[in-house]
Every structure is written in C-alpha cells, then in structure tokens.
Amino acid sequence: MKEVALVGVGQTAFVRGYEGSIRELAFDAYKEAMLDAGLKADEIGASIICSAPEYDKQRTPAGTLAEYLGLNPKPTFYIETVCSSSSSGLRVAYAMVKSGLHDIVLVLGFQKMSEISSADSQERMGRGSDIMWEAPFGTMMPAYYAMHARAHFQRYGTKEEDLGLIRVKAATYGAINKKAVYQKGVTLDQVLTADVIASPLKRFDCCANADGASCLIVASKDRATSLRKKPVWILGAGAATAPSTMSGRESLTGLACAREAAQQAYKMAGITPQDVDVAEVHDCFTIAEMMAYEDLGFAKPGEGKALIRAKETYKEGKIPVNVDGGLLSKGHPIGATGGSQIRTIVLQLRGEAGEMQVKDPEIGLIHNIGGVGVYGNVTILGRD
Amino acid sequence: MGFEKFGVVSFTSQTKAAPFIDHLEKGVLAGTRCKDCGTFFFPPRPDCFKCLSSNVVWSEIVGKGKLVSYSTLIYAPTGFEGDLPYTIALVEYDKKIKIFGRLSKEIKPEDMKIGMELTHKVVRLPNDRITYEFVKA
Numbered sequence: 277m278k279e280v281a282l283v284g285v286g287q288t289a290f291v292r293g294y295e296g297s298i299r300e301l302a303f304d305a306y307k308e309a310m311l312d313a314g315l316k317a318d319e320i321g322a323s324i325i326c327s328a329p330e331y332d333k334q335r336t337p338a339g340t341l342a343e344y345l346g347l348n349p350k351p352t353f354y355i356e357t358v359c360s361s362s363s364s365g366l367r368v369a370y371a372m373v374k375s376g377l378h379d380i381v382l383v384l385g386f387q388k389m390s391e392i393s394s395a396d397s398q399e400r401m402g403r404g405s406d407i408m409w410e411a412p413f414g415t416m417m418p419a420y421y422a423m424h425a426r427a428h429f430q431r432y433g434t435k436e437e438d439l440g441l442i443r444v445k446a447a448t449y450g451a452i453n454k455k456a457v458y459q460k461g462v463t464l465d466q467v468l469t470a471d472v473i474a475s476p477l478k479r480f481d482c483c484a485n486a487d488g489a490s491c492l493i494v495a496s497k498d499r500a501t502s503l504r505k506k507p508v509w510i511l512g513a514g515a516a517t518a519p520s521t522m523s524g525r526e527s528l529t530g531l532a533c534a535r536e537a538a539q540q541a542y543k544m545a546g547i548t549p550q551d552v553d554v555a556e557v558h559d560c561f562t563i564a565e566m567m568a569y570e571d572l573g574f575a576k577p578g579e580g581k582a583l584i585r586a587k588e589t590y591k592e593g594k595i596p597v598n599v600d601g602g603l604l605s606k607g608h609p610i611g612a613t614g615g616s617q618i619r620t621i622v623l624q625l626r627g628e629a630g631e632m633q634v635k636d637p638e639i640g641l642i643h644n645i646g647g648v649g650v651y652g653n654v655t656i657l658g659r660d
Numbered sequence: 661m662g663f664e665k666f667g668v669v670s671f672t673s674q675t676k677a678a679p680f681i682d683h684l685e686k687g688v689l690a691g692t693r694c695k696d697c698g699t700f701f702f703p704p705r706p707d708c709f710k711c712l713s714s715n716v717v718w719s720e721i722v723g724k725g726k727l728v729s730y731s732t733l734i735y736a737p738t739g740f741e742g743d744l745p746y747t748i749a750l751v752e753y754d755k756k757i758k759i760f761g762r763l764s765k766e767i768k769p770e771d772m773k774i775g776m777e778l779t780h781k782v783v784r785l786p787n788d789r790i791t792y793e794f795v796k797a
Contacts, residue, residue: 398738399737402671402737402738402739402740403737407671407672408671409760410760411669412791413667413668413748414668414669414736414739414746416735418731419748420731422731423729423730423731423748424729426729426731426774427729472732474734476731521760522758523702523703523750523760524758528728528750
C-alpha cells in the first residue's frame with residue numbers, strides 16, 4: 277500500500293536549555309524539512325502542531341507557530357498524546373492525505389522543557405498520572421516504569437545488567453549522533469553504580485530531558501513522486517490506548533497499548549516482525565526498550581534480554597534498534613520525540629543516516645508511547 | 661467536597677466519588693458496584709461504562725491481596741519530599757481487583773517481595789488528611 281509518503285524530514289539538535297523561543301525552535305526543524313522536500317509554504321495544505329501543553333507558556337501554540345512559519349491562511353490544529361504527540365500527528369496527517377482532503381500536510385512536534393522552572397517541572401511531574409487515585413501517593417514516571425521493571429525481573433529473570441546493556445547501546449550511538457543531547461559513552465559499571473532514582477531504576481536507566489523540535493512532511497502519491505527526495509511510504513499506522521491507572525492493567529510486564537498498536541500496524545502493512553530491518557522504540561527508560569522488544573514481537577515475552585545480550589539490536593545485529601541513541605542518549609523533548617524517531621527511520625530507508633546507517637534496510641518501524649503505556653503508536657515505513 | 665483530604669497532596673476536590681473519604685473516615689476502603697449490571701470498580705466511580713448506569717453502591721474491600729510490583733522513590737514530586745523514601749505499590753485482591761497505594765514504612769526493604777501477602781489499613785495524616793496503606797497480612 278504505497279499511497280501516502282513522507283517527503284521531507286527535519287530535526288533540531290536536542291539540547292539542554294535552547295536559547296530561543298518555541299517559535300524559533302520550531303522554525304529550525306521546519307526549515308530543514310522544507311529544504312529536504314523542496315517545498316514552499318504555500319504548497320502545505322494544513323499543519324498539525326504537537327507538544328505537551330504543560331510545558332508551554334504560550335496558550336494554543338498552533339496558531340502562533342502557523343503564523344511564524346508562514347503557513348497562514350491554511351488550517352492548523354494541535355494534537356496531544358504527551359510523549360507520542362507527533363506520532364499521533366502523523367497518523368492524522370496520513371488520514372487527511374489518504375482521504376484526499378489535502379495533498380500535503382506538515383507535522384511539527386516541539387518541546388522546550390526548559391520553558392518552565394525545574395520547580396514547576398517537579399510540580400507537573402506529580403500530575404502525570406491519574407490525579408484522583410494515584411498522584412496523591414506521590415507518583416512519578418520513573419517509579420511507574422520501575423514497577424514494570426521489577427515485575428519483569430520477577431516473572432522472566434531479567435536482570436539490572438540487562439537493562440544496563442540497553443543503556444550502553446544507546447550511549448554507543450548517542451556518541452555518533454551530532455543531534456543527541458548526550459554524546460558521551462557510558463559503561464555498564466557506570467549504569468549499575470549510579471544513584472537510584474526509583475528502585476530498581478538508576479540515573480542512567482532514565483532518558484535525558486531536552487529541548488528540541490522535529491518536522492515531517494506527508495504527501496499524496498501524486499505529489500510524493502515528483503519531489504526532491506525518494507518517497508518513504510507509510511505502510512502501517514497503528515494506534516491504541518490502555519488504562520492510565522495501574523489498577524486497570526492486566527499485567528506490568530509489558531504495555532498492552534503497544535501490542536495492540538503493533539498488531540494493527542503489522543496487519544495494515546501486511547508484514548511480520550521478522551520483516552522489520554531497523555526500528556526506533558520508545559526507550560524513555562531502559563525497561564521500556566526491553567518491553568518494546570517483546571511487545572513488538574522481536575522477541576517472545578521474557579526473551580528480550582537474549583536480544584541485547586547477543587547484541588542483536590546493535591547496528592550489525594538481526595534487528596537494529598535505536599541506532600541514533602534513542603530517548604536515552606538523543607534526548608526526549610516530549611512533543612518532538614515521535615517526529616525525531618520517524619525522521620531517523622526515513623533517513624535510514626533513504627540511506628542517508630551517515631555513521632548510523634544500517635545496511636540497506638527496506639522496512640522500518642517506529643514505536644512511540646505516550647504516558648506510562650497510555651497511548652501506543654506503531655508506524656511502519658517502507659521504501660520503493 | 662471532602663475529596664481534597666485524600667492523600668499527601670490531593671489535586672481534586674469536587675467529585676461524585678467523595679463518599680470514598682466518608683468510608684475511609686470509618687476505617688473502610690471501598691469501591692463501587694453497579695446496581696444494574698453488578699460490575700465492581702476500583703478505583704471507585706459513580707458511573708458504569710459497561711451498562712451506562714449511574715446507579716452504584718459502595719462496597720467494602722475486604723481480605724488480603726498479593727503484591728504485584730513496587731518501587732521505592734528516592735526523588736519525589738513537589739509536596740512529597742518530606743515522605744522520602746517511600747514505596748508505591750500495586751496489590752491484587754480476589755477477583756483481580758487491583759489497588760494502588762503505598763507500602764507501610766513498617767515493611768523493611770529487605771522484606772518487600774512480589775507475591776507477598778498484604779492487606780490495607782486507613783492512615784490519618786497531619787492537617788486532617790486521610791489515606792490508606794498496605795501492611796503485612
């Protein structure tokens with residue numbers, strides 16, 4: 277099914293403390309994507325702006341950004357599923373183009389996490405979960421994923437060292453990604469001896485906050501085949517949800533929303549997990565990547581640890597995962613993350629990933645999760 | 661009103677689930693049961709999404725459950741720093757009812773174990789606040 281394509285991608289460097297406003301941050305990614313596609317603003321039929329609003333001082337940023345990017349009078353609107361906002365945006369763009377409503381739609385994800393003070397950030401962290409029934413106990417994202425890690429350890433015999441190996445891999449590739457916020461290598465010993473954040477997760481098990489923006493341009497088949505770059509086709513776009521409360525979960529050893537979204541995406545694309553040549557998964561914490569191996573079917577439940585122990589998710593392995601450093605090293609500017617993951621796969625499929633390039637991939641997959649497994653998005657891309 | 665008393669920091673004051681607090685005040689941890697289709701809910705709620713009824717009764721959670729998983733926090737969000745370190749947990753009771761809360765500080769870290777039997781007790785906090793926690797069964 278090659279009817280809707282990605283024709284332009286852009287991403288800013290992910291940094292701590294971007295010295296500019298959100299509109300300038302957005303412009304940097306927009307410019308790169310527009311130059312990549314060879315398009316002019318008046319050719320964009322509509323724009324979808326994606327971020328997590330709790331970090332934005334600007335209310336309703338879509339309108340502000342549409343003006344700054346020169347996209348008036350075309351329609352714009354805002355999509356939010358926290359950390360997976362721009363994957364949700366891409367899925368909506370796909371539907372808009374596939375339906376014939378627009379020929380070309382732009383998806384811009386951004387987050388300036390440093391827009392608010394760290395005290396404000398700490399306050400918002402407490403409200404990331406269900407505010408009636410879980411936040412009053414003092415919950416935080418790392419602690420929720422830590423509960424998943426402990427459940428995985430208990431059921432499958434996964435070890436802290438296995439999670440550490442995932443962090444070492446992320447750092448290996450962060451070191452060769454000039455847009456990564458964390459470009460230093462990390463040793464297993466460093467991961468295992470770092471301060472505990474929420475047991476059993478330690479500092480290096482957690483992703484790096486960052487400021488950044490990403491931009492994707494989606495086009496119909498007619499337009500896609502006459503632009504600057506070879507089109508990368510959207511073959512599958514799965515999306516699903518799961519209860520945000522832990523009480524509503526069947527188990528804590530995987531993410532049901534990811535499994536559901538993956539099944540949809542595989543079915544839509546007509547492929548199996550074994551057909552995927554390169555993947556980006558939502559490694560907000562090391563345990564999240566381990567669960568992704570299993571939820572996506574790269575390994576059977578409980579056997580994800582064998583993949584990382586054998587380095588099968590390294591660039592030269594059976595299924596390379598997050599060879600751009602992932603959220604762990606590249607950084608996680610919430611609204612920009614999905615778009616950045618998608619950009620990485622587009623570059624891989626075009627053969628433009630430089631030092632990070634995997635050998636001749638034909639099919640790539642993006643797994644992007646919002647909240648603690650509340651919103652699951654799995655996108656499958658392919659080249660001609 | 662009333663729900664703002666729940667937990668160390670509460671973010672909600674107005675909810676039709678506020679009788680939860682009245683039950684806690686009596687030492688009872690309660691969920692709701694739909695009178696029309698019989699579905700039991702924890703967290704409690706005044707609306708049944710299965711049959712669309714808003715005809716629910718409060719029903720006490722009794723007995724003991726097993727620890728599904730837990731994590732001890734070394735860093736906390738604003739307002740919870742004074743409690744550090746504390747342990748959040750998910751406990752599964754009969755009929756797959758899962759309850760989220762904290763483990764009592766009486767349980768030593770070395771004694772925490774997935775699968776251990778726990779029960780709950782109501783805890784009064786300073787400033788007329790109230791919550792529940794899990795203790796060894």
